[in-house]
Amino acid sequence: MCRRWTDCFSATLCGSGEFQSPPRCVSVCVFTARPARGEVNTSYQKRWVTLKGNLLFYQDRPRDREVLGVIVLEGCSVQLCESDEQFAFSLVFSEAGLRTYKFSAENQTSQELWVKAIHSAHHNFLSILLQDLRQQYLEAAKAVGVEPVDCSRLTKETMAHSQKLYLGSVFYAEADMKGLGGPGNNQLLQVPPTAAKHAGKRSPKLWPKRQAHVTPVSGPAPPLGEWSEPMEDFSTMHEEFGKEVRRLVAEWRRRGKEVRAVPEGDLIDLG
Amino acid sequence: MRFNEKELVFLSRQPSERAAELGMKGPKKGDVMKRRLVKLIVNFLFYFRTDEEEPIGALLLEQCRVEREDNMAFSIAFLDEAERKYLFECDSQEQCLEWIDAIVKASYEFMRKNLVFYRTEIHRLTGKDPLEQYGISDETRFQVNSGFPPLPPPPT
Numbered sequence: 001m002c003r004r005w006t007d008c009f010s011a012t013l014c015g016s017g018e019f020q021s022p023p024r025c026v027s028v029c030v031f032t033a034r035p036a037r038g039e040v041n042t043s044y045q046k047r048w049v050t051l052k053g054n055l056l057f058y059q060d061r062p063r064d065r066e067v068l069g070v071i072v073l074e075g076c077s078v079q080l081c082e083s084d085e086q087f088a089f090s091l092v093f094s095e096a097g098l099r100t101y102k103f104s105a106e107n108q109t110s111q112e113l114w115v116k117a118i119h120s121a122h123h124n125f126l127s128i129l130l131q132d133l134r135q136q137y138l139e140a141a142k143a144v145g146v147e148p149v150d151c152s153r154l155t156k157e158t159m160a161h162s163q164k165l166y167l168g169s170v171f172y173a174e175a176d177m178k179g180l181g182g183p184g185n186n187q188l189l190q191v192p193p194t195a196a197k198h199a200g201k202r203s204p205k206l207w208p209k210r211q212a213h214v215t216p217v218s219g220p221a222p223p224l225g226e227w228s229e230p231m232e233d234f235s236t237m238h239e240e241f242g243k244e245v246r247r248l249v250a251e252w253r254r255r256g257k258e259v260r261a262v263p264e265g266d267l268i269d270l271g
Numbered sequence: 272m273r274f275n276e277k278e279l280v281f282l283s284r285q286p287s288e289r290a291a292e293l294g295m296k297g298p299k300k301g302d303v304m305k306r307r308l309v310k311l312i313v314n315f316l317f318y319f320r321t322d323e324e325e326p327i328g329a330l331l332l333e334q335c336r337v338e339r340e341d342n343m344a345f346s347i348a349f350l351d352e353a354e355r356k357y358l359f360e361c362d363s364q365e366q367c368l369e370w371i372d373a374i375v376k377a378s379y380e381f382m383r384k385n386l387v388f389y390r391t392e393i394h395r396l397t398g399k400d401p402l403e404q405y406g407i408s409d410e411t412r413f414q415v416n417s418g419f420p421p422l423p424p425p426p427t
Contacts, residue, residue: 053333053379053412054313069273074282074313095281120407123313126382133389133401140396238405 044085044104054123056091071101078118080111080248087111091118116245125237132234283310283317283326289373292321294344294360298352304360311370314377316347330357332378343367347374387415 047058047068056071076093085104089111092100105111141148287310295307295318307327308319314333317326334350343364346356361367375381390413393401402408 053383055331067272071275072278072282074278075285093278093281095277098277098281099275117410123379126379126386129405130382130386130389133386133393136401137389137393137396140393144396146396234405238407242406 044102049103051117051121053126054121056118056121073118073121074123078115080115080251089115089118112245112249115248119241119245128234128237279315279317279329280325282312282315283319283329285312287312288377289370291361291366291370293362293370294358296358296360298348298355298357304358309359311373311377314379316374332374333380335378337371337374339367339371345371345374383412387413391415 047060048062048064050057050059054073056073057067058069058071059067071091073091075095076091076098079090079092081088081090081102083102083104085102087105087108087110088102089105090100090102103114105114138148290308290310292306293309294304295309296302296304306321308321310317310319310326314331316330316332318328318330319326330347332347336348336350336353338346338348340346340358343362343366344358344360345367346358348354348356359370361370390401393399400408402410402413407413
């Protein structure tokens with residue numbers, strides 16, 4: 001069973017520049033939360049953590065070639081949390097048997113940036129955003145009277161083109177992209193077909209048990225609610241995410257003030 | 272590299288974008304074509320023995336090359352091991368093309384590039400950055416380079 005899992009991540013071990021957000025140094029504590037027993041082993045280990053798409057990689061040092069491990073950011077919610085370490089946040093999966101990961105950032109800004117980044121790292125977020133932008137593009141092209149790039153079917157030629165794009169770093173200076181600008185350059189990228197073609201196939205409820213509203217954890221994790229109405233519209237989803245993050249941050253700051261009022265000798269016992 | 276198998280198994284139980292029984296042959300020399308249930312879920316391709324609930328394995332569909340092989344087959348190879356190909360045999364040419372299409376478009380990197388394309392084009396056509404209204408225009412993953420390249424005026 002699962003004998004070939006090692007094949008799964010072989011492609012990302014080469015540590016190329018592609019498919020990468022700027023790495024940020026975060027101390028990571030990996031621990032298992034067992035429902036009946038609560039936290040065990042809260043020792044933190046310093047790790048260099050890199051967010052690549054919907055995957056969170058961690059390694060010992062920034063320039064290490066060897067990656068220690070990876071966390072798949074699907075079906076989990078990120079929460080600010082209390083911990084021995086400051087500026088902590090955790091990843092909690094909507095599946096009971098999956099371990100919770102705890103992280104401690106270097107400062108509040110970093111903590112907030114990480115929470116925001118992980119919150120929108122899942123595949124569906126990008127998928128919905130992309131649909132939204134495709135729609136805007138089609139409308140803009142129509143309004144101006146320009147023929148939109150039509151790629152309802154992949155052809156051998158266009159596939160060969162898109163294969164070229166897999167090579168080379170794309171997140172920063174990208175030679176391919178400079179050519180963009182005119183309809184004549186529309187060969188560069190494969191544009192996915194209109195949403196209508198795939199509407200029937202995609203299930204909007206990817207995570208039936210997913211907690212749609214993250215809440216700060218001060219005690220045991222709150223029970224996971226039912227998946228709320230699937231948000232197929234990016235604006236709505238973005239609004240909701242924004243509200244959640246702002247609420248979390250405000251709540252955390254308020255709590256932070258209360259904590260700081262306590263003299264050093266009397267630190268809250270989080271054990 | 273460590274990863275949590277349970278996370279992957281959990282993912283493999285989610286609704287798939289596409290699922291079918293296909294012939295599948297691994298990249299190693301002794302591997303033979305076997306019938307597998309193949310499921311595309313986000314940017315992972317899971318494969319199962321046809322009568323089993325848990326997957327035997329999965330492929331992360333990033334930094335990979337998907338190619339048509341013959342009439343009804345396609346292959347997936349990874350950039351760091353270009354000779355090692357996973358081969359998939361479909362029941363029809365149409366099914367084959369649909370799978371290739373779906374796999375290419377499932378890649379996070381592919382989606383990201385398309386997004387950058389749309390962003391640039393919308394900006395060119397309307398003068399507005401569509402990501403600004405969402406407050407995500409600064410996110411590194413959506414950048415083309417340090418700024419928008421100099422754009423020609425929109426066509427009249």
